[in-house]
Amino acid sequence: MNPQLKIDPIACSGHGVCAELFPERIRLDDWGYPIIDDAPIPEALMAHAERAAEACPKLALKLGLTGRS
Amino acid sequence: MRLLAGTESGPLSLERHTAVHGPPGERADLIEAVEQFGLRGRGGAAFPTAVKMLAAARHRGPRTVLVNAAEGEPLSAKDRVLCELSPHLVLDGALAAARAIDARQIVVAVRGDGVAALDGLHRAVAERGLGGRVRVVPVPVAYLAGQESALINFLEGRQLKPSTVPPLPVERGIGRRATLVQNPETLAHVALIDRGVHSPTALITVGGAVRQAGVLEIAGGEPLTAILDAAGGRTEPLQAVLVGGFHGGWIADTEIASARLDVAALRAGVIIALGESACAPREIANVMAWLAGQVAGQCGPCANGMPAIASLLSQVVDGTSAPGAHAQLLRWSADVSGRGACHLPDGAVRFLADGLELFAADFAQHARNGPCRACRSPSVLLPVPAARGRAAA
Numbered sequence: 001m002n003p004q005l006k007i008d009p010i011a012c013s014g015h016g017v018c019a020e021l022f023p024e025r026i027r028l029d030d031w032g033y034p035i036i037d038d039a040p041i042p043e044a045l046m047a048h049a050e051r052a053a054e055a056c057p058k059l060a061l062k063l064g065l066t067g068r069s
Numbered sequence: 070m071r072l073l074a075g076t077e078s079g080p081l082s083l084e085r086h087t088a089v090h091g092p093p094g095e096r097a098d099l100i101e102a103v104e105q106f107g108l109r110g111r112g113g114a115a116f117p118t119a120v121k122m123l124a125a126a127r128h129r130g131p132r133t134v135l136v137n138a139a140e141g142e143p144l145s146a147k148d149r150v151l152c153e154l155s156p157h158l159v160l161d162g163a164l165a166a167a168r169a170i171d172a173r174q175i176v177v178a179v180r181g182d183g184v185a186a187l188d189g190l191h192r193a194v195a196e197r198g199l200g201g202r203v204r205v206v207p208v209p210v211a212y213l214a215g216q217e218s219a220l221i222n223f224l225e226g227r228q229l230k231p232s233t234v235p236p237l238p239v240e241r242g243i244g245r246r247a248t249l250v251q252n253p254e255t256l257a258h259v260a261l262i263d264r265g266v267h268s269p270t271a272l273i274t275v276g277g278a279v280r281q282a283g284v285l286e287i288a289g290g291e292p293l294t295a296i297l298d299a300a301g302g303r304t305e306p307l308q309a310v311l312v313g314g315f316h317g318g319w320i321a322d323t324e325i326a327s328a329r330l331d332v333a334a335l336r337a338g339v340i341i342a343l344g345e346s347a348c349a350p351r352e353i354a355n356v357m358a359w360l361a362g363q364v365a366g367q368c369g370p371c372a373n374g375m376p377a378i379a380s381l382l383s384q385v386v387d388g389t390s391a392p393g394a395h396a397q398l399l400r401w402s403a404d405v406s407g408r409g410a411c412h413l414p415d416g417a418v419r420f421l422a423d424g425l426e427l428f429a430a431d432f433a434q435h436a437r438n439g440p441c442r443a444c445r446s447p448s449v450l451l452p453v454p455a456a457r458g459r460a461a462a
Contacts, residue, residue: 008233009368029404033369
């Protein structure tokens with residue numbers, strides 16, 4: 001199974017860079033916080049997902065295999 | 070009646086507790102028995118108790134049992150009443166759970182204004198000489214006080230705010246130990262199961278347009294009308310009944326006569342009868358405003374979305390909103406749901422959506438005409454009900 005994007009909502013400060021880098025799966029709400037499509041990411045988009053996670057200034061966006069809520 | 074057995078004339082001393090319930094059980098297969106009974110948490114989330122117990126038992130290192138009597142739901146009083154009237158049954162359950170998961174330390178966190186509950190628990194702990202093992206702690210009166218991670222953060226000297234999970238409390242809780250968090254009523258059931266008694270009953274808090282608001286023990290599965298009758302009957306015709314508190318949902322007037330409430334549907338065990346003299350849109354707007362004031366403010370979508378929703382909703386009810394407000398409320402509701410560290414916003418917007426649907430005509434009328442005459446009635450959903458125990462027939 002491919003990894004999913006997960007956000008730590010407490011750490012996230014709504015910087016918004018993730019949505020700029022990965023608009024295919026991340027959009028911003030009315031207050032600038034990312035709404036993430038947490039479906040598994042296909043191989044073709046993986047580089048974008050990794051870049052978005054790495055660019056998060058709060059390290060709030062993670063690419064991981066487990067999806068426990 | 071099992072959970073409140075023997076409490077008709079007041080709180081049970083250790084001697085009377087033992088006379089009523091017999092000595093504590095010692096079954097080695099407690100977790101299996103809890104699972105077989107299908108016990109679910111009675112704090113509102115209805116999570117299977119045995120699953121939590123197993124998770125805590127599996128964890129390495131020392132373990133702790135946390136009795137969560139924070140009772141942050143303003144409409145609920147049943148856990149404080151249970152702790153006041155039958156504190157030894159709650160302690161029996163906590164001790165049995167501690168035995169089953171091999172925990173030494175027990176912390177009982179009690180809503181700070183629950184003076185009688187705190188007194189009852191302190192006295193019970195002293196009566197059994199458990200002072201070295203069981204710590205009874207008053208906690209702030211706040212909606213999030215009962216949220217597991219927020220409660221643990223407070224007990225650890227941090228702010229009363231939720232943490233991101235994982236780790237779950239059963240992995241890392243008080244003192245970084247695996248912590249089994251259970252509600253007092255749940256633990257009272259554990260105490261009974263430990264004795265081989267499987268009680269299908271539940272404690273509920275009944276309020277609103279009934280003659281005798283208070284805490285009742287119900288059999289589970291009975292008609293809603295029987296519960297309203299047990300609470301002294303209606304004081305006026307009803308528009309609807311709220312089941313489950315501020316995370317719950319409404320039963321429409323046309324369904325009251327045929328509704329039956331199984332224990333799983335009770336959530337935090339709150340049942341409020343909304344009489345026809347109340348204004349449902351105003352009540353719902355008041356609750357949403359109150360909930361918006363209870364957020365921890367840590368997660369952007371909730372910290373921004375809850376006040377925005379509450380403010381727009383009050384404009385709708387005051388008749389000052391722009392066209393499209395209804396759609397905006399639904400969109401924002403979807404946007405805050407499931408995006409926080411805790412479930413406060415999820416439950417709040419579920420409560421709102423249910424109300425917008427059931428009282429659609431009333432909301433539409435308010436959006437057109439503004440406040441109605443019933444808007445001036447005293448609030449039904451926000452005052453705190455009297456915490457007084459009473460048993461159903």
